[in-house]
Amino acid sequence: MGIPQQLEARLREAARVVLPDADTAGLLVRPCADKRFGDYQTSGLMPLAKARGLDPRKLAAEVCAKLDVRDLCDEVTAAGQGFINFRLKPAALVPVFEAAARGEHLFFDKATVPRTVVVDYSSPNVAKPMHVGHIRSTIIGDSIARILRLLGHRVITDNHIGDWGTQFGMLLLGWKRYLNPAALESDPIAEMERVYKLVNAECEKDPATLQAARAELVKLQRGDPENRRLWEQMVTLSRREFDRLYARLDVQFDYTLGESFYNPRLEPLVNEFVARGIARESEGAIVVFFDEPADAELRNYPLIIRKSDGAFNYATTDLATLVYRIETWRPDEIIYVTDARQKLHFAQVFAAFRRFMPEARVRLAHVWFGTILGEDGKPFRTRAGDTVKLADLLDEAEERALKIVTEKNPSLPEAQRREIARVVGIGAVKYADLMQNRETDYVFRWDKLLALDGNTAPYLQYAYTRIASIFRKGQVAQIEPRLVFEAPEELALAKHMLNFGLVLENAANEYRPNFICNFLYELAVRFSAFYENCPVLQAPEPLRLSRLTLCHLAAQILKTGLGVLGIRTLEQM
RNA sequence: GCACCCAUAGCUCAAUUGGAUAGAGCAUCUGACUACGGAUCAGAAGGUUGCAGGUUCGACUCCUGCUGGGUGCGCCA
Incomplete structure (x- = not known):
């Protein structure tokens, strides 16, 4: 169990001593936004105090008094309106880091109860080129699948390609x-x-x-x-x-079951909907009406599952797909990654499905993302004008990257420069897409997707290569883990690493890879500060070993974190 | 007409169950290369979080109204 998780468990224990009947589920320990308050804080006691008419400051002080975290913290204080702040004891990091350096963990825990999760993303249409509109679904879906896999879940990816229709x-x-x-x-x-x-x-x-x-x-x-x-x-x-x-x-699917795969299932499905009274004939079509109170928001939005000409539509296919997935894989959860325009559609399909299989306990998630806009702020219409093909975008990204690699490292052989350009170029495109909150509209800009400076994948990859370079130059193959803190940059770097697990969990729960981008960027910023101020190879022992330990673990987190974003690292770039 | 989504620094975006003084990058300006890679670092400047109310100890976050933009709404997917 990680340090923040331990603090949280201890906090809950203490809270139960003071308030034996309290529900402590909402009592979370989170990193302090402002490090002057401490490393971690909880704001969860204030709602508890309020519900009981207690003075929140007093409650915080009482819980604080019962809190035994002397092995982990230098300082635990009740503060403000009823916060509790924790400041870690540097010595408490030593066993955690030494275990990590031995490969026993990387600051996160695998799920104790693995879930089966189907992730549906990308879904291009046959006979149409993949364009920038497909990039988000493909990249976000791939990243969500990778995050869940890293956390130990059973993930099934399925590319629901458009291979049927009028x-x-x-x-x-x-x-x-x-x-x-x-x-x-x-x-x-x-x-x-x-x-x-x-x-x-x-x-x-x-x-x-x-x-x-x-x-x-x-x-x-x-x-x-x-x-x-x-x-x-x-x-x-x-x-x-x-x-x-x-x-x-570098995107893979376990299955590619297109729409046509479900053709034989459509008619029996609709028949059963009708036989069970969930759908009925209306103006020649077969329609699901949502008249129940639970579906109030869909009252005015019926779902056609068979057209008046007898043909089936995508709602029918999506329902058949859903039923097939339930029967075949018994998932705990199914995640659909599509743009925001399909929100109503999935709300309808999910509601119709709940009526059809009310006993299914599956969690259904429509992970939507914003509309793609042109640089003028208006929707990026492929029909009207220029459609940017995904292949062209990737070509351009690699070309730009190659130019820069050649500038920076002309002595590398061309084949290697091309390989670096590939990893850097594709990584930059992916990171630009993943780093922003998926729900905001997406302004398509070449410059943004192809940027190689600032908060970009190359910055993170560069931090990784600097570490690799230290190990190369020092001819260090293996290190005996040590940890001593001398400079503040070392401690700041180390403390940040402790939060990798929290971030992975949050990203998985909210389907938000950008949390990981933020975390990795901050890690790289802290590493850079460390790198500027703390010589590694020239440091006297045991500082040298300690700094190598920090370098090694920072590199591992960068590699793993970029890995779940679908972005590779390089030893040289 | 109805429903949903969005509005944060000049631009592009963050902000971890409602938490403390709203943060980055780009662009602009000033500095830093005889320490391990300058694709870097340190610093400056930049804000009435669209507007007006409300709830709360506390609101970018929740509620109401308004303005502006976007998307969707029975036979396309």
Whole structure:
């Protein structure tokens, strides 16, 4: 158990002595925002005092008197309106750090009760290029999956690709009429997109073309062998392109079960909804109405699960997907990572699902993120103007990084510079996206995504390489863990590391990778201060070993923390 | 029309169950390279947290109203 967790446990014990019947679940110990107060604080006694009509200062003082943390803290004080502040005793860090340096832990605990969590993210559409709009879902989803895995949970990632739907009528028609085989060879998705757009434009003017496209769709849906074959080819070609991008992004999926996978399940599902009275016919469609008090906010937003023409829509597919996941993996939780525009849709699907399987205890989370805006602050519309393809963005990022690596380190062989540029460029793009609160709208700016200075991934990677450089230069392979504190920068660095576990937990609970970015950036800032003020290799023993221990652990946290963001570290850059 | 989301420094963003004096980066200005990588560091400046009320010991955070922007709303996904 980590130090903040121990403080919290002791605090709760003391609070129970003073207030035997109190619910201490809300009694949390958190790092002090202002270090002048101490290292950790609790503000949780004030609500308890208020509920009982007690004087919060007095309560804090009483709990403080019962609090036995002499082994961990120099100073524990009741302060302000009813806070308790803790200041750690440097000696208390020694066993924790020595254990960490021996590889026994890295300042976090694995979950005692592992959960099974399905994470649904990325979900590109067949025959369309992945553009910047897919970056957030892919990167945030991947990071959430990595965080949960690090914390010891069983994670199942599933890429719910758009491989079915009405667009295939036009695609099939376009394929048959306008396909350029050579273009398909060199850039399949671009060519599929081209013929799709051609037919789409034609349909708007010419009813006959629209009719023909619909006929192709019907043939596909009825299992026509020719159309089925073409459709399979479209899916295969698209997935090959997606996989190329996922490889560049270092993103993997356990499953890629697209919408088409659920086709056989749609009709039986709708029938059961109707048979059980959850859905009913309305204006020719089959609709779920939310008339129960629990679903009051959806009262005016019914959910169509079968269209009046008999076809199913994405709500049907999402419900079938949900049921399949429950039956197949028995998850404790399912996480959907999509943009904010789908909030109502998921609220509807989740509510319909609760009616269908009220006994399911699964937690359903729609992890949404802000709309992508252009630099003018208006929504970034792919249809209207320039769509920035993800592949082009990554190319540009790597090019910029290569230029800088070549400037800084011209003596490195080109292959190595290219590899560094790849890790730095992709890392910068990911970090720029992950570091901000996912709920705020996302302004797409080349400069922001490709920035290599300031609070960016390269800054963190650079801190890591400086540490690697120390070990290289000192020819230090293994260290005997020691810990002595001389300079204030050493203590500040060490204390920060203790919070890695809290941050991982918070990031997992709130689905907010940016908490980890903040933590790592602060770690790197503290490391830089340490680096400026505390010579390592030239320090006399035992200071040298102690500083090497701090360096080693800071590097481990940087590597692991960047790792759960999907960002790699380098020994040299 | 109804619902949801957002508004924080010039710009892009943080702010850990409602907690103490709202923090970073970029840009601007001033400094620091004969210590382990200057993709760095130290410092300055920059704020009526959209407006007006309310709840609270305490509000960027919760409630109400308003302004401005965005998104969605039975047969696209």
